[in-house]
Amino acid sequence: MIEFLDTKKENLIAVEIRGKVSKEDIQKFHPLIQHILNTNEKVEFYIELHDFKGYDLEGFWEGLKIDSSHISDYGNMAIVGGKKWHEWAAEATDFFTDSEVKHFDLEERASAKKWIGM
Template sequence: MSVEVKEGVAGKFLEVHLTGKLTKEDYQHFVPLIEQRLKDKGKVRLLVELHDFHGWTAGALWEDMKFDSKHFKDIERLAIVGESKWEQGMATFCKPFTTAKIKYFDKSEAAAATTWIQE
């Protein structure tokens, strides 16, 4: 799995780029970065871009559930940029696990995702 976290234009905006299959170790890499931003800025906005994404290992799924329960109210907006129908379904699936406004964008709409996350 390849994980890259970038700070967006606004201090409370982060981009997370995911490629391949997400592992527990990947969470140990990017969750501390998100949590530090939460500590520094309060609520954050995330743009998650999926490229050639193949889902989660069992350990990663557990880490995701722990993150979601701990940060239920900490994410203001979540933009998911993806390449497939099942990734689009993730946007709907995520809604019960957060108070964030969630929106899916096709990869051809990446610029619109960035605009929406910064509104």
């Protein structure tokens, strides 16, 4: 499940993710990404993971489609989560994109929000 968080930064998509992510969850991102791209800005992300269980198969494929079509449109990303693999995922994302991607532990969420400008 994805819960969108309020932010005053117009090119930032901020979310809390819990449990397993579905295709319907991922499809909620696309109009937000398109809206930001219409302002000629890079899309930035603040992603906070709580008891994240990954994606169902359709959600995984939908995420790949959106990311592959917009990967060059992404700016900075703050990934907040308490698991070691969350840190590895942030490092892998940083490696494959021109974006700056940083991992923060859950206790560091205030620092993550400050870094991303939330």
